[in-house]
Amino acid sequence: MNLHKFPRRGYVKSPTPIEFLPRLSQILQVDVFVKRDDLLEGCLGGNKTRKLDFSIAKALSQGADAIVTCGAIQSNHCRLTLAWSIRENLDCHLILEERVKDTYDPRASGNNFIFNLLGAASIKIVPGGADVQSEMEALSNDLLSKGKKPFVIPGGAADPIGALGYAACAQEITAQLLESDYGLTHLVCASGSGGTQAGLLAGFAASNTPLKVIGVNVRRPTKKAQEDLIKTLTADTLKLLDCPHPLDPKLVLCLEKYLGPGYSLPSPQTLEAVRLLAKTEAILVDPVYTGKALAGLMDLARTGYFKKGERVLFLHTGGFPALFAYLDQFPDLIGPAFKG
Ligand SMILES: Cc1ncc(COP(=O)(O)O)c(C=O)c1O
Structure with a gap:
């Protein structure tokens, strides 16, 4: 291998x-x-650190200056994507899916607090079952129209x-x-x-x-x-x-x-x-x-x-x-x- x-x-x-x-x-x-x-x-x-080692390297090799990704409202993947993006000086945009109805609490601790503390470039909460792929593409197109070079990492870098x-x-x-x-x-x-x-x-x-x-x-x-x-x-x-x-x-x-x-x-x-x-x-x-x-x-x-x-x-x-x-x-x- x-x-x-x-x-x-x-x-x-x-x-x-x-x-x-x-x-x-x-x-x-x-x-x-x-x-x-x-x-x-x-x-x-x-x-996710092991996966992002390769995913963010690919993003950088393509000249990206922003990362778009998605996960659940307490996503570890989003925490780590945000953290590594910060260390690479990349903007990081998160789409968070409320997979269990009425569980999103903007004041929640855990990863939710860390998203705010580290400072995501944007966070959008979407309901469970939403088409997160389309959400990420729409966001990516919007960033492109603003002159950014976004790179989409799928949920879980899967x-x-x-x-x-x-x-x-x-x-x-x-x-x-x-x-x-x-x-x-x-x-x-x-x-x-x-x-x-x-x-x-x-x-x-x-x-x-x-x-x-x-x-x-x-x-x-x-x-x-x-x-x-x-x-x-x-x-x-x-x-x-x-x-x-x-x-x-x-x-x-x-x-x-x-x-x-x-x-x-x-x-x-x-x-x-x-x-x-x-x-x-x-x-x-x-x-x-x-x-x-x-x-x-x-x-x-x-x-x-x-x-x-x-x-x-x-x-x-x-x-x-x-x-x-x-x-x-x-x-x-x-x-x-x-x-x-
Ligand atoms: C802590 C933790 N363990 C395991 C998993 C599952 O790994 P995978 O998504 O690669 O199946 C996740 C996914 O988000 C996770 O956050």
């Missing part, structure tokens, strides 16, 4: 650590390791260019596995716009790494819808990489069971996962993405999906800043009733 032919900005300066989680492992009776992509650079880390970030991560993990004998058999990650899982699958296929990737649906309600998306994006990424290894469709596995009530809505299992990782390992996950992926991993461990001796890698894709917009989900931890 030759990633060198693609421009990159160098946002990922060194491999993120793989750490053993002793206390969580003891509780689950399965050895669990975590890949700390929550520690990536950018403003408060997360998976195109083959963005997915290269996770093909590179697969390469990084492969090298880490060669250096230290972790004995890992499975990787569990959140699967939303798809670039993370697709990039990993492409990267592992290209480097013949036999790590089984399990995606936990965080947006689409059905396994099939998510698996179809991942198959297409993985195939397109392998094509971009000129990779002769075709994707074995049997390797694409997405689980719908841990989505809970829907996108951005946590289930009791999601909240248990957020609490358990905090209490046992002092690592924060969020109720929208990584809490659901961890809840999936915990359930798979408890129900015997992972066999004795199998070792699991949890890909921590970040997202914890959104936790602070969900304090109402933890009523016992705030206010006078708090007991410690």
